[in-house]
Amino acid sequence: MAKISLIVNGNPVNANVDPRTLLVQFLRENLRLTGTHVGCDTSQCGACVVHLDGKAVKSCTTLAVMADGHEVKTIEGLAADGAPLHPMQEAFREHHGLQCGFCTPGMIMTAVDLVHRRGHDLSDHTIREELEGNLCRCTGYQNIVQSIAAGAKAMANSDLA
Amino acid sequence: MYEFKYHRPATVRQAANLLVKNEDAKVIAGGHTLLPVMKQRLASPPHLVDLSHIAGLGDIEMKGRSLVIGATARHADVAAS
Numbered sequence: 001m002a003k004i005s006l007i008v009n010g011n012p013v014n015a016n017v018d019p020r021t022l023l024v025q026f027l028r029e030n031l032r033l034t035g036t037h038v039g040c041d042t043s044q045c046g047a048c049v050v051h052l053d054g055k056a057v058k059s060c061t062t063l064a065v066m067a068d069g070h071e072v073k074t075i076e077g078l079a080a081d082g083a084p085l086h087p088m089q090e091a092f093r094e095h096h097g098l099q100c101g102f103c104t105p106g107m108i109m110t111a112v113d114l115v116h117r118r119g120h121d122l123s124d125h126t127i128r129e130e131l132e133g134n135l136c137r138c139t140g141y142q143n144i145v146q147s148i149a150a151g152a153k154a155m156a157n158s159d160l161a
Numbered sequence: 162m163y164e165f166k167y168h169r170p171a172t173v174r175q176a177a178n179l180l181v182k183n184e185d186a187k188v189i190a191g192g193h194t195l196l197p198v199m200k201q202r203l204a205s206p207p208h209l210v211d212l213s214h215i216a217g218l219g220d221i222e223m224k225g226r227s228l229v230i231g232a233t234a235r236h237a238d239v240a241a242s
Contacts, residue, residue: 002167019167019209020199042197055237061196065167066189066211117241 004068008033009077017064023057024048026064027074035075035105039135046134049106049113050074056113058133075105078112079160087154088112088147097147099138110134111148112155120156122149163205169214176210183208190233 001016008031015030027033027050036059039047043061050059051073078086085093088108098104114122114130127145136144168186170176180186186208189195198204212218212233219233221242230239 019165020162022196041200043193058193061193063167063192063196065169066192066213068169069214117237 002065002068004065006067006069007071009073015064019063019065021064022060023050023052023062023064023067023072024059026067027059027072033074033076037102037105039102039106044133044135045103046106046110047103049109049134051109051113054113054116056110073109075109078108086112086160087158088115088151091151091154092144092147095143095147095150097144098136103134103136103138107131107134107136107144107148108151111151114148115152115155120152122152124149162199163202165199165206166208167211168208169211171214171216173215173218176212176215179208179210183210186210188212191235 002019003016005012005014007013008027013031017026024036024038027036036050037047038060039045041060043058046058048058048060049056052062052067053070078089088111092098092104092108097107110131110133114127118126118130124145127148128141131141131144168179170179180188185206187195187204187206188210190212195204217231219231219235219238221230221234221239
């Protein structure tokens, strides 16, 4: 077993884990943060994207021990319970950027990282290119792209990062 | 994934010592090639040596007239630099 301490959604977490525990397993099974999904489990689909020190990573291909001493943010950490949604979440709701919703947490975490890196005025081409690592099997990507463009703009006027 | 022992050296010297001591160890940095292979049980290293916490190994800097990109610099960091 390995001792790890990390910050998850702003809260300090200490745990003893088997070194082969994946970060996504740790989040879902130990911390019961089941908003982060396991889709393909082969780092292709992006349903498991979380932020590690502010950068999007696929948590099915990260060991929990690798997050020791770091800061993790999951979909649950974007906006407080009961508080208004994060602008990117709100944009997905408003623009119908989901059908079944399975890929949505990963889409949104990727989108927020994209805005941090590429700014608030995103062309459709940029968004489509950046969504290379996120698969949605319900929709065309049309509404997802629209949601991200709108969410990116809305984030410019929001306190929520 | 098969069991392994996880090591997290803080210096290149520590990492080198670990690799000498454990001949069948694998080094891991980001893990995006090694971990999927381990998950499918195509690889089963008994030791993993994590290089991601060795300070300076991921730096991108000008040294004289040379641009030096550290071995663990992320693609994203290189692209953004």
